[in-house]
Structures are given as structure tokens and as C-alpha cells.
Amino acid sequence: xxxxxxxxxxxxxxxxxxxxxxxxxxxxxxxxxxxxxxxxxxxxxxxxxxxxxxxxxxxxxxxxxxxxxxxxxxxxxxxxxxxxxxxxxxxxxxxxxxxxxxxxxxxxxxxxxxxxxxxxxxxxxxxxxxxxxxxxxxxxxxxxxxxxxxxxxxxxxxxxxxxxxxxxxxxxxxxxxxxxxxxxxxxxxxxxxxxxxxxxxxxxxxxxxxxxxxxxxxxxxxxxxxxxxxxxxxxxxxxxxxxxxxxxxxxxxxxxxxxxxxxxxxxxxxxxxxxxxxxxxxxxxxxxxxxxxxxxxxxx
Amino acid sequence: xxxxxxxxxxxxxxxxxxxxxxxxxxxxxxxxxxxxxxxxxxxxxxxxxxxxxxxxxx
Numbered sequence: 001x002x003x004x005x006x007x008x009x010x011x012x013x014x015x016x017x018x019x020x021x022x023x024x025x026x027x028x029x030x031x032x033x034x035x036x037x038x039x040x041x042x043x044x045x046x047x048x049x050x051x052x053x054x055x056x057x058x059x060x061x062x063x064x065x066x067x068x069x070x071x072x073x074x075x076x077x078x079x080x081x082x083x084x085x086x087x088x089x090x091x092x093x094x095x096x097x098x099x100x101x102x103x104x105x106x107x108x109x110x111x112x113x114x115x116x117x118x119x120x121x122x123x124x125x126x127x128x129x130x131x132x133x134x135x136x137x138x139x140x141x142x143x144x145x146x147x148x149x150x151x152x153x154x155x156x157x158x159x160x161x162x163x164x165x166x167x168x169x170x171x172x173x174x175x176x177x178x179x180x181x182x183x184x185x186x187x188x189x190x191x192x193x194x195x196x197x198x199x200x201x202x203x204x205x206x207x208x209x210x211x212x213x214x215x216x217x218x219x220x221x222x223x224x225x226x227x228x229x230x231x232x233x234x235x236x237x238x239x240x241x242x243x244x245x246x247x248x249x250x251x252x253x254x255x256x257x258x259x260x261x262x263x264x265x266x267x268x269x270x271x272x273x274x275x276x277x278x279x280x281x282x283x284x285x286x287x288x289x290x291x292x293x294x295x296x297x298x299x300x
Numbered sequence: 301x302x303x304x305x306x307x308x309x310x311x312x313x314x315x316x317x318x319x320x321x322x323x324x325x326x327x328x329x330x331x332x333x334x335x336x337x338x339x340x341x342x343x344x345x346x347x348x349x350x351x352x353x354x355x356x357x358x
Contacts, residue, residue: 015324015325015326015337015349016322016324016325016338017325017326021320021322021325024322036322038323038324061356062356063355063356064355134354136354137354137355138356138358139356239358256358258357259358260358
């Protein structure tokens with residue numbers, strides 16, 4: 001039964017993956033009409049009348065296209081999830097680090113260097129091994145664990161040869177000697193709905209790189225850190241990545257604005273339905289049954 | 301909607317697209333592992349999905 005208060009909804013995507021299909025099915029089950037917008041057809045004239053939606057679920061896979069679509073629809077008065085502000089912050093690792101640091105959220109020491117020479121000096125200051133990451137990009141691509149100065153110099157030479165000005169900037173992070181796993185918490189509308197471990201043979205634990213996923217208890221510490229990280233980066237729908245350091249403490253690595261949840265869904269089977277919760281919290285705006293007690297239950 | 305088994309545009313292998321397929325859906329060829337995109341549903345048409353770009357990701 002469609003709610004009388006259901007917003008006129010659209011889902012923006014250029015690829016219908018597991019996540020988009022589940023969202024469209026969840027909307028269908030609620031009887032909420034949803035316009036599927038293929039990003040490849042999007043064009044907007046300055047003097048156009050506003051589009052006929054109240055809410056756009058922004059599932060575009062390209063961070064650049066997602067950002068500009070969000071800016072465009074927001075300028076026309078449409079609520080976009082995630083917003084342009086969230087994409088700008090979460091889509092750039094340095095901006096994320098600055099937001100986490102400003103909020104006092106534990107995150108590994110990191111540095112931005114604007115030239116290769118400055119990057120070599122920053123790496124010496126951080127101490128090897130260091131992790132070199134592209135500012136923009138995901139799925140663990142081009143993320144490199146650098147053992148020493150010679151290796152860093154070699155990798156930076158490749159970065160210098162890339163055409164994008166952004167690729168020439170070096171984001172360096174202290175390597176966290178973590179277990180062979182990290183933790184992903186999904187936050188929907190400010191509420192952490194559950195956590196999973198991502199376990200891998202390698203040091204990169206992205207699901208896109210073949211990591212396996214298992215349910216992780218959503219402790220109070222995890223829930224609090226993830227909710228704060230999502231809030232401070234402006235993400236209404238967030239995948240917050242954390243690592244456990246050698247002392248058992250938690251550090252937030254990054255916040256994903258275009259969160260994929262296939263691995264999370266597999267880890268939690270039918271105990272947590274991510275698409276249903278997204279529709280309930282972000283489309284219908286309902287917060288019933290999503291109090292702290294429920295969060296504790298679904299994460300256990 | 302056409303739901304019969306389709307042919308992979310990369311390897312000519314059979315691809316079962318199921319009966320809930322949607323436009324722009326990405327499916328994997330079970331034989332050659334190519335990512336395929338549903339570019340039309342009436343009639344159903346498969347094409348190789350675009351290559352991953354630098355700023356793609358979750």
C-alpha cells in the first residue's frame with residue numbers, strides 16, 4: 001500500500017546492479033511509483049522547469065556524474081540522496097580525512113602532498129610502509145602498499161605520467177597493522193543498521209577484490225563511530241569502513257557514498273534487508289522501529 | 301518481455317537472463333565471464349558493458 005506521504009521518487013543509475021534492482025523491487029513492494037532515470041539520458045537546461053520528483057536516489061556509479069547530477073537536481077529543489085555535499089566529501093579521500101579529523105573521529109595519520117618530492121618527504125615523516133591511494137576511485141584500485149622510498153619513487157613516476165591533475169597529487173596514509181579483515185558498517189538515515197567483516201588473503205579487503213563477508217556484531221563503539229562519520233561527511237546512506245588496530249582500537253578509514261550492499265546482504269541473509277530499510281528511512285522518512293534497541297538487535 | 305536464453309555477444313555462449321530482468325541491468329556471462337548490459341528489453345538485447353572508468357566505485 002503506497003503511503004499518501006510517499007515522495008515522488010526517481011532512481012538515477014547508468015547500471016542496474018544488485019543494489020539498484022533490490023531498491024526498485026523494494027519500492028515496487030511498497031507500491032511507491034519510481035521513475036528510473038538512465039544517467040546517459042540526463043541533460044538539463046538552465047531555464048528548464050523543475051523535474052517532477054521530490055526525491056532522487058542517486059545510484060550513479062561514476063562519482064563525477066553522480067556529483068553533477070546531484071548539483072543539478074538540488075538546484076531544482078529536489079532532495080538527492082546522497083547529496084552533492086556528501087559526494088564531494090566522501091568521493092575524495094583527503095576531504096574525507098579532513099572531515100573525520102575535524103570531528104575528532106579516530107583515523108590513521110595521513111598526508112596530502114602536491115608534488116612527488118613533497119610526497120617522498122611526507123612518506124619519510126609518516127614512516128614506511130605507507131599506503132598510497134588515489135584521491136578519487138574505489139574498489140581498491142591503484143591502492144598501493146609501499147615498503148620503502150625506492151618503491152614510492154617508482155610509483156610516483158607512473159602517477160606523474162597520468163593525464164589527470166588529480167592523479168599527480170599523493171594521498172599517503174600510515175599502514176595500519178590490522179588483522180586480515182576490516183569492518184563495514186552501513187548507515188541509513190543516521191542509524192547504523194548492521195556491520196560485516198570483510199576478510200581477504202591480501203591486505204586489501206574490498207569485496208570487489210574478492211574479499212569474503214561475514215556478519216559482525218554491531219557494538220556500541222562501532223555504531224557510534226559509524227553514525228558520527230556518516231553525519232560529519234553528510235552521507236544519508238553510507239558505508240563506513242573501519243579497521244581494528246593492534247591495540248584493539250577502531251579507526252575509520254573512509255566513508256562510501258555510493259555504497260554497494262551485495263556482500264553485506266549475503267552476510268546477513270534475510271535478517272537485515274538493506275533495500276527495505278533504505279526505502280523505509282530515506283524514501284518514506286519513517287523512523288519507527290529503528291530506535292537504538294532495534295539497531296542492537298539487528299546487529300547482534 | 302522476451303525471457304528466452306540469449307547469446308553472449310562476446311563468446312556466443314548461452315546466457316539465461318531470467319524473467320525479472322530490467323533495462324541497464326548488468327549480468328555476467330556464465331561462460332566467458334564478460335559483463336553484459338541489458339540495453340533493451342523489448343525485444344531483449346545484450347551488449348558488452350562499458351569498461352570501468354577511473355572514478356567508478358562505491
